[in-house]
Amino acid sequence: MNTFSSLGLQADPIASFSSWLKEAEAAGVAQYEAFSLATVNANGNPSVRTLLFKGMYRNGFGFFTNYNSPKAEDIRNNTYAALLFFWQVQARQIRISGTVEKLGQAESQAYFATRDRGSQIGAWASAQSEDLASREHLLEQVKRLEAKYANQQIPCPPHWGGFRLEPQTMEFWQGRKDRLHDRFEFTRTDTEWTYRRLAP
Numbered sequence: 175m176n177t178f179s180s181l182g183l184q185a186d187p188i189a190s191f192s193s194w195l196k197e198a199e200a201a202g203v204a205q206y207e208a209f210s211l212a213t214v215n216a217n218g219n220p221s222v223r224t225l226l227f228k229g230m231y232r233n234g235f236g237f238f239t240n241y242n243s244p245k246a247e248d249i250r251n252n253t254y255a256a257l258l259f260f261w262q263v264q265a266r267q268i269r270i271s272g273t274v275e276k277l278g279q280a281e282s283q284a285y286f287a288t289r290d291r292g293s294q295i296g297a298w299a300s301a302q303s304e305d306l307a308s309r310e311h312l313l314e315q316v317k318r319l320e321a322k323y324a325n326q327q328i329p330c331p332p333h334w335g336g337f338r339l340e341p342q343t344m345e346f347w348q349g350r351k352d353r354l355h356d357r358f359e360f361t362r363t364d365t366e367w368t369y370r371r372l373a374p
């Protein structure tokens with residue numbers, strides 16, 4: 175068996191990602207669904223933060239956030255972004271880059287409905303990344319909203335929802351002895367993926 179297939183990689187990098195994600199979970203990687211999202215603002219300055227992967231949406235990597243947040247503003251200015259998964263237990267890294275677009279409202283609402291009530295209230299209560307005078311102020315907002323939505327379903331806020339990153343490149347990195355790591359980079363051309371091996 176060659177290295178490529180012995181690593182569980184296939185010609186389809188999204189299927190390869192799914193295998194590695196399952197293997198990370200099975201290996202007991204803590205927060206295996208956490209990834210870094212890098213975006214670039216209107217001045218060309220990058221920023222990066224951790225998010226949770228919430229599944230594939232029409233072959234795009236799905237995540238959820240506040241549409242008024244700095245990351246969402248960055249995406250509006252420049253739809254090109256990058257994701258990074260790092261699974262230390264297995265010495266694996268996956269780098270992904272591509273273009274990001276908002277999920278449909280129905281998709282965001284469907285996911286919002288699966289969140290626990292506390293997180294649903296949180297999405298309403300917090301103006302993500304804006305100035306916050308005090309923690310008490312945030313807790314007051316939570317109390318107010320709990321009273322407002324008592325015994326009711328909490329609707330998905332209009333300023334909250336998902337994005338999907340449609341991959342154009344995906345690189346799988348497997349750490350090996352003596353820094354002789356294995357790296358395979360997939361690139362999409364129209365609808366087809368090709369891959370090449372990279373030097374570590």
Ligand SMILES: Cc1cc2nc3c(=O)[nH]c(=O)nc-3n(C[C@H](O)[C@H](O)[C@H](O)COP(=O)(O)O)c2cc1C
Pocket residue numbers: 205208221222223224225226227237238239240243244245246302303
């Ligand atoms: C483990 C972990 C998971 C996180 N998951 C999310 C997430 O799924 N969505 C989100 O909006 N923020 C999440 N955050 C918070 C973000 O890292 C970030 O602080 C926030 O989204 C504001 O980012 P921005 O100001 O760049 O828009 C998470 C943080 C950590 C450490």
